[in-house]
Amino acid sequence: MMVASHELNIPVAAMELAIQKLLRDERAAAWPEDVRRTLGVVERQGWQLTHLVAQMLDVARIHAGQMLLVLADVDLAAVVRAVAERLAERFERARCPLSLQAVTSVVGRWDRGRLEQALTCLLDNALKFGAGKPIEVEVARRGANGRLVVRDHGIGLAPDQLPRIFRRFEHAASPLQYGGLGLGLFIVREIVSALGGQVDVESAVGVGSTFAVELPRAGLASRAREATAHARRSARNRSIAPRAASPSRRPMSNAWRTRVGFV
Template structure:
């Protein structure tokens, strides 16, 4: 509130002569005051108990309690709230007595008949002082209220933040428990057939005549399960390295992305045949860049494995191309696809678009793929329509160009 804003200002007039009260009120008209008129000290005391006044104009001669006695009672009544008081006196002989009223809170005195200009000059000082003081008090009250509201808002924000952290913690615990359950299942899955193959190998070796071909088949099957366990452990280690910022890149010059893709696609031919997924590859002879060979293989492997898993029974198309210093790898399947809600969290750690009971996996493949891609200075995105398959596109700069590698460690 501005200090100059006009506030309700009350003035108490105390005089036993009605004509004098009217004359005083007329003199004070320019100030837009709330004027309270009483004719005795007893009435004045009743009013000051209930209302705050900027000033009291009081006749010295009053019936019952005189002006000084009334002022003394007012001072006792308002010990913590001083009230300016101007005495009105009609005789020179009273002036000496009125002077004793200064000790009771009186600040001045005027002789009757009162000079209007002189009266207004004195009243103006107290009215403006009161209004300034009242405006300041209201400003302070408003400031305290704002501080209270801000404090309450901060408490509310803190409570909301606490609730958010609790929800995040609960979600983290849920994801951890879900991951541990899935990881346990995924790690046990290859161990069961591995143990079976070892048992069959032991039985085969115990026979008088060992069937080398059959034994070799058991060894190859067991080796496949070991590779599966190794791949799962590598994914866990990569996720840990990424979280701690220790994912290592070993960039080499003139790495041929097209050749790497052809090799990975060739390695997946048997798996694609089992999934009834024809593989189509479109790639030029060379797409060269400064990349980490093993991490490129990891990107291609994860995307192709994902396409064969979710696109079983449909064609999986792989395309490699180069444009204006950027290499692009596109892997498309004709599988189950996904909606926007799944795509929004697809590259998160331990996230899956579908139940692991139907498709398995740790939910780390796409997370690692994105982190490796971004560490190489590239980007990855997915496009999909439920029931119409998915397309994953990876774009990588062919040269480092001084780009930040995302805080990963570089090796020679």
């Protein structure tokens, strides 16, 4: 899959560059409206194809254990604002009012690029299944964690669908109607897990879905410290636990007592 993704990415990237060059051409303003509109459609479809190829490549990397993280001090609220600005046109086309609660700075030891990717996947999901309805994004600090919430008011999910939506190539709704490869939420889960966090979902049919991501602000170091502390507690408990007498020693003890006259 990794080789196929690379091979697909080359012509798709070349097509995107060519379209962007045409749209930025000084003569574009004089072109007929239907030509410019058609080029806009091609550009958006090219972006969608690039996104799908990137997802395939990421899944291949995850499967091969090659998903690299570049950790730095990252403000989760700034990431949310940047991604929302980049996707503003898509929200407008989908007629989805976006509400952001990302004023407070929430800084953690994370990979900014991977956070942007995970948030983009969550917003893609909200736009796909909640078109025409409001979408809310919240960022908050909760103890030692950063918390990200993405809430839509779309078609929602039945309880029996929830356990499988984070699997590879899974679709909660007909792919013929909604499209996609069924990889976005799988990638979200893998990224969040790699950063030492967890993602949960609450949903109801006809009401919408809420995805909540919790990330330790100390990053992977926090998870490592927890694992070390747990290992030390386990070792301490084993060292102080009462030890039962070995059955193989009891006959020897009785024999010794008989020889010295105690029995």
